[in-house]
Amino acid sequence: MEDEEIFDILDGIASEETIIRHQNLLLSDEAYRSLFQEYAETHALLVAMPVEKTAVNFTDKLMDKWELAQVEVLERKTSKLPFYFLIGAGIVLVLSLMVVFSLSSPSTMKVNLNPVLNILQNKFFINGLLTINTLVLLKFIDKKFLKPYFEKRFHIGSL
Amino acid sequence: MLHHISVKTKETDNQIIQRILTGDQSGYRELANRHKDYAFTVAYKIVGTREDAEEVSQDAFMQAFNALPSFNQEAKFTTWFYRIVFNAALMFKRKKNIVAEDISISEAAQQAPADTSDDLKVNEQKKYIQKALNQLSADDVTMITLFYLKEQSLEEIAQIVGISAETVKVKLCRARKRLAEEMKRILGNEVKTLI
Numbered sequence: 001m002e003d004e005e006i007f008d009i010l011d012g013i014a015s016e017e018t019i020i021r022h023q024n025l026l027l028s029d030e031a032y033r034s035l036f037q038e039y040a041e042t043h044a045l046l047v048a049m050p051v052e053k054t055a056v057n058f059t060d061k062l063m064d065k066w067e068l069a070q071v072e073v074l075e076r077k078t079s080k081l082p083f084y085f086l087i088g089a090g091i092v093l094v095l096s097l098m099v100v101f102s103l104s105s106p107s108t109m110k111v112n113l114n115p116v117l118n119i120l121q122n123k124f125f126i127n128g129l130l131t132i133n134t135l136v137l138l139k140f141i142d143k144k145f146l147k148p149y150f151e152k153r154f155h156i157g158s159l
Numbered sequence: 160m161l162h163h164i165s166v167k168t169k170e171t172d173n174q175i176i177q178r179i180l181t182g183d184q185s186g187y188r189e190l191a192n193r194h195k196d197y198a199f200t201v202a203y204k205i206v207g208t209r210e211d212a213e214e215v216s217q218d219a220f221m222q223a224f225n226a227l228p229s230f231n232q233e234a235k236f237t238t239w240f241y242r243i244v245f246n247a248a249l250m251f252k253r254k255k256n257i258v259a260e261d262i263s264i265s266e267a268a269q270q271a272p273a274d275t276s277d278d279l280k281v282n283e284q285k286k287y288i289q290k291a292l293n294q295l296s297a298d299d300v301t302m303i304t305l306f307y308l309k310e311q312s313l314e315e316i317a318q319i320v321g322i323s324a325e326t327v328k329v330k331l332c333r334a335r336k337r338l339a340e341e342m343k344r345i346l347g348n349e350v351k352t353l354i
Contacts, residue, residue: 042339
């Protein structure tokens with residue numbers, strides 16, 4: 001009898017022919033009986049093997065780690081700010097140079113800023129801009145303070 | 160409220176993942192609570208100590224959480240996740256080159272006097288099984304652990320370990336045979352030391 005067939009018997013998936021052969025061997029072969037007993041005992045111990053329990057604070061520790069990792073990711077993302085700042089500064093510098101050179105050149109160009117100033121001084125434009133800024137500010141407060149606060153409360157409440 | 164809770168408990172892993180991906184942070188905790196014991200047990204059987212097993216299983220969860228956006232939602236979460244646990248434990252063992260030590264066994268022995276006779280028997284059995292498992296390869300231990308603890312099918316174990324189901328069957332048979340031999344050897348030595 002092959003080892004695989006013995007384990008098939010123990011797992012309850014052996015064919016009828018294998019089971020009959022096994023029963024005959026149990027009656028006639030002392031060495032087989034001893035081997036089967038050995039495998040059966042190990043199998044029984046493994047079946048009874050308990051699931052190990054983690055430490056009580058396992059999930060809390062994991063969540064702390066996860067939140068910390070998220071913050072680090074966020075910081076890494078925001079660390080691109082200096083790069084954007086440099087790009088912005090570069091654009092401003094180039095534009096300034098262009099303006100300076102154009103002013104210093106003999107052929108100056110007259111620019112009519114009145115339409116732009118009219119738009120900027122428009123009451124509807126200012127109100128719209130203020131509304132958008134308020135909404136952005138509220139969204140920021142909600143994301144940074146209110147949402148984390150209520151999520152935390154919800155977690156504690158659900159425990 | 161009760162209805163809400165009962166609906167939540169019926170949720171599948173993939174539904175929780177779906178919630179996480181749509182921004183529900185509470186799903187992470189639910190996934191962890193659902194699978195921590197099995198992840199810890201698989202890790203413990205491979206690395207051999209509770210402290211290391213906790214580190215490995217926490218690391219596996221972190222890896223899984225990070226990789227959730229790339230998880231194929233048609234697949235079974237546990238198969239995917241146990242593969243991560245298995246690899247994390249294997250990496251840890253290789254990195255630290257852990258030699259099986261009897262620290263946990265001696266700790267269990269120190270606790271023994273406070274146990275009832277049933278607890279003592281269970282602890283003894285755990286002790287010998289763990290001691291024997293420590294002598295097997297990580298592959299063997301994983302297959303035995305998954306097969307017996309979580310009652311995973313051969314196909315699922317094959318996906319976790321990354322080999323064919325036929326090979327798993329052969330390896331599982333060899334692993335159990337080796338374990339039986341180790342148990343016999345350990346118990347033989349114990350009897351000798353008693354004499």
